[in-house]
Amino acid sequence: MSAPLYIAGVAETPLGEVRDHNELSMVALAAREALAEAGLSLRDVDGLFVNYMGEEGSVQVAEYLGITPRFSDSSDLGGAAFEAQVHHAMAAIQAGYCEVALIAYASRQRTRRSRSVAARAPAMGVPIMYQFEDPHGLPLPIGRYALIAARHMHQYGTTREHLAEIAVAARMWAQKNPKAWARDPLSIADVINARPIAEPLHRLDCCLVTDGGGAVVVTTAARARDAAKKAVRILGAAESHTHWHISQMEDLTVSAGKRSGAEAFAMAGITPADVDVLEPYDSFTITVLMALEDLGFCKKGEGGPFVASGALRPGGSLPSLTSGGGLSYNHPGALGLLLMVEAVRQLRGEAGARQVPDARIAVAHGVGGLFSTAGTVVMGRE
Amino acid sequence: MRIDDPFAFPFWEAARRHELVVQRCGACFHHQFYPRPFCLACDAASPSWVVCAGTGTVYSVTTVHLPLVPGITPPYQVALVALAEGPRLLAGIIGQKVRIGAAVRLAWRERPDAPPLPCFTAEGENA
Numbered sequence: 001m002s003a004p005l006y007i008a009g010v011a012e013t014p015l016g017e018v019r020d021h022n023e024l025s026m027v028a029l030a031a032r033e034a035l036a037e038a039g040l041s042l043r044d045v046d047g048l049f050v051n052y053m054g055e056e057g058s059v060q061v062a063e064y065l066g067i068t069p070r071f072s073d074s075s076d077l078g079g080a081a082f083e084a085q086v087h088h089a090m091a092a093i094q095a096g097y098c099e100v101a102l103i104a105y106a107s108r109q110r111t112r113r114s115r116s117v118a119a120r121a122p123a124m125g126v127p128i129m130y131q132f133e134d135p136h137g138l139p140l141p142i143g144r145y146a147l148i149a150a151r152h153m154h155q156y157g158t159t160r161e162h163l164a165e166i167a168v169a170a171r172m173w174a175q176k177n178p179k180a181w182a183r184d185p186l187s188i189a190d191v192i193n194a195r196p197i198a199e200p201l202h203r204l205d206c207c208l209v210t211d212g213g214g215a216v217v218v219t220t221a222a223r224a225r226d227a228a229k230k231a232v233r234i235l236g237a238a239e240s241h242t243h244w245h246i247s248q249m250e251d252l253t254v255s256a257g258k259r260s261g262a263e264a265f266a267m268a269g270i271t272p273a274d275v276d277v278l279e280p281y282d283s284f285t286i287t288v289l290m291a292l293e294d295l296g297f298c299k300k301g302e303g304g305p306f307v308a309s310g311a312l313r314p315g316g317s318l319p320s321l322t323s324g325g326g327l328s329y330n331h332p333g334a335l336g337l338l339l340m341v342e343a344v345r346q347l348r349g350e351a352g353a354r355q356v357p358d359a360r361i362a363v364a365h366g367v368g369g370l371f372s373t374a375g376t377v378v379m380g381r382e
Numbered sequence: 383m384r385i386d387d388p389f390a391f392p393f394w395e396a397a398r399r400h401e402l403v404v405q406r407c408g409a410c411f412h413h414q415f416y417p418r419p420f421c422l423a424c425d426a427a428s429p430s431w432v433v434c435a436g437t438g439t440v441y442s443v444t445t446v447h448l449p450l451v452p453g454i455t456p457p458y459q460v461a462l463v464a465l466a467e468g469p470r471l472l473a474g475i476i477g478q479k480v481r482i483g484a485a486v487r488l489a490w491r492e493r494p495d496a497p498p499l500p501c502f503t504a505e506g507e508n509a
């Protein structure tokens with residue numbers, strides 16, 4: 001049995017529309033705040049994990065922060081990279097390659113207006129996607145998620161109302177979170193009647209585009225002994241991916257979360273019934289529905305009726321998206337890190353009006369790419 | 383336009399003749415697309431190119447409401463088509479709207495600056 005590992009500090013970067021910082025200064029703020037929670041400083045960091053932070057991501061971020069790591073990781077698993085990096089950090093720490101792992105991310109997609117759904121040119125370049133997929137005009141990434149939603153609806157009778165309930169539940173949580181971007185009341189009808197983008201997905205089935213990011217510190221009990229706040233134990237973590245091109249996804253109704261979820265839950269020795277709070281990646285409403293099934297909170301195909309019961313809402317049987325999620329709180333291009341920030345705050349009892357009573361086990365489930373990647377982290381209060 | 387991917391060259395050469403080609407394994411007869419220098423099913427080397435029948439069924443489909451490609455006016459459909467030979471192909475739908483499970487037939491979209499693009503149309507519709 002390996003020595004237990006902990007998330008000893010978490011922080012958000014400035015969120016929303018950030019006009020007085022760049023991405024690296026945002027990362028620095030979050031890293032210092034998360035390390036301070038852990039009773040550590042940048043000088044203690046010997047493992048650095050980043051994603052989507054420009055060319056040679058971890059190299060640039062390390063220089064900016066004044067870190068010379070002995071373990072360095074810029075794995076690109078899209079929005080799930082950060083859960084996967086907890087998995088990588090556990091392996092590295094347990095193998096003795098580092099002791100204090102900093103996972104950090106920031107983006108200003110909103111302020112920079114850098115988000116684009118357009119196909120890329122030239123059509124005949126070497127990347128296979130440019131040749132065979134982009135010329136058909138399937139928007140990135142929503143078109144792939146739309147094909148998955150359409151197949152799920154066809155195969156299992158899932159409805160747009162089912163998907164809309166996920167956006168409504170996220171909004172109800174966001175109304176309890178002062179940092180959430182979208183806090184106006186939202187109804188099922190609002191989601192149904194929003195303008196279509198790639199059917200069956202409409203505008204309000206899609207996450208926000210905001211600036212934001214955060215930092216998470218993973219370390220040992222010994223290095224977290226001076227932590228200012230209660231460290232949260234990492235009970236299990238796992239990752240997987242299934243495809244890049246949607247034509248190569250074997251079953252459109254089964255995601256990589258089936259594997260990452262099963263492995264993380266097995267490592268933690270828990271079942272879905274043990275989970276008090278779920279933070280599933282909500283890039284689109286369908287992303288959550290698939291996670292509920294693939295992680296085993298309901299049977300395959302029963303995600304629609306499960307959410308229609310109100311399970312995800314405040315007071316529901318499986319409080320989920322408690323920050324308001326990517327749909328209503330913040331979506332800085334990659335939400336995975338902020339899922340863990342929220343899970344830790346729930347387990348510490350710091351979540352204020354949105355606190356889930358007596359939360360003892362929380363799961364953050366990242367999903368990224370073109371519904372390609374998944375990373376699952378199970379955390380517990382000691 | 384120049385084709386920059388030498389390994390996909392046979393696909394686009396066939397497209398110029400309005401032939402849709404995929405790979406078939408000489409050892410296990412598994413069909414695959416996109417092309418690789420080995421068989422995904424049995425790991426045998428050097429699958430060969432074969433011409434498809436040009437028929438398939440819609441595995442999933444979305445209707446897109448964004449103007450993303452010059453010459454294609456929204457709303458338009460993009461589908462994952464399961465070819466009769468087995469592999470799935472992402473392809474635009476030309477003509478009337480289709481639903482999941484619909485039988486579709488190969489159609490070609492001519493492009494000014496690239497080889498014809500394989501698309502599909504509802505079976506029975508005049509292309």
Ligand SMILES: [Zn+2]
Pocket residue numbers: 407408409410411412421422423424425426
């Ligand atoms: Zn074979």
